[in-house]
Amino acid sequence: MTTTETAAGVLPAMAEVPAAELRVAVLGVGMMGADHVARLYSRVSGARVVAVSDAAADRAAEVAAGVPGCRVLADPMTAIADPEVDAVVIATPGQFHHDQVLACIEQGKPVLCEKPLTMEAESSLAVVRAEDEYAARTGRRLVQIGFMRRFDPEYAELRGLIASGGLGEPLLVHCAHRNAAVPPHFTSQMMITDSVVHEVDVARFLLDEEITAVTVLRPRATRHAVAGQSDPLLVLFETEGGRMVDVECFVSTGVGYEVRTEVVAEDGVAVIGLDTGLVRQSRASAGAVRSGTITPSFKERFGRAYDIQVQRWVDAARRGGIDGPGVWDGYAAAAVGEAGVAALESGRRTEVRMAAR
């Protein structure tokens, strides 16, 4: 059997892409969902958005109006069950994911679910078990999780370099995750579950092993922090193989979007996310200056990654599978996130409790 190296690891090669277009329903058309609708409409081939659903009816109507032939279905469960819907993108708030993903599995429909898979490790594990049971019956996986960084060309190259042995054994990973600003409801817990969750997935993706313990430190907070928030945070992951990953999470820098990852290995160091772009040197009243532009938000920084992710998901769904992180990755992220929140609250090193696969 031939195999291919994918964002999920090594998978058996799948059959040719069938001719029929994938008819997609997008649930939740806030910032991320609306972005996926636009991407499916204008940049992704082999799929079309046939339905949208959102708790805000006017928002759903506005998004649907921009896509010929797209219906508004008020109830997301109706959209999942609709016979003219082949596959589903879930971009609703996290508390709805559990029921919606389970409904997709029940209907046998491929689904791309934005993170989190569900709100707790236990409910994520229930989804893992449900999809495992479906896969045992049909030989097909249905659920892909929207950890888009795996599709970013820089992250993919870094993983390839590590996997090739070109750097030697990785020992440490240093990560910076900085946002210019976050909304007022964004708590310190959300810095772990909404922001650092990406580094959880990146660490697992790059190092190919599980995270076993988390420590969270609260340095002096910026005066720009959302009220009551400890911003920045310093997070330390320990892995099964004794490696360590540190993450500076700083979500009110007021500057721009900076996501940097540096792998320190036995035979070298590799870094991505320098965001250098064009660097300009010019005269200024106080002397010559060197300047460039900092990417404003994750939509620009990871725009290409989102496009690649959705295209590969569509191609895989049309062949009857997934091509990217799956339910186990969603569960692992939830389990590490739970340990992270406990570590934040207790100030103590906290072990990750994960079930056996």
Ligand code: ISE
């Ligand atoms: C947001 O939800 C994301 O997923 C972004 O990638 C992340 O950088 C940001 O901190 C989160 O709030």
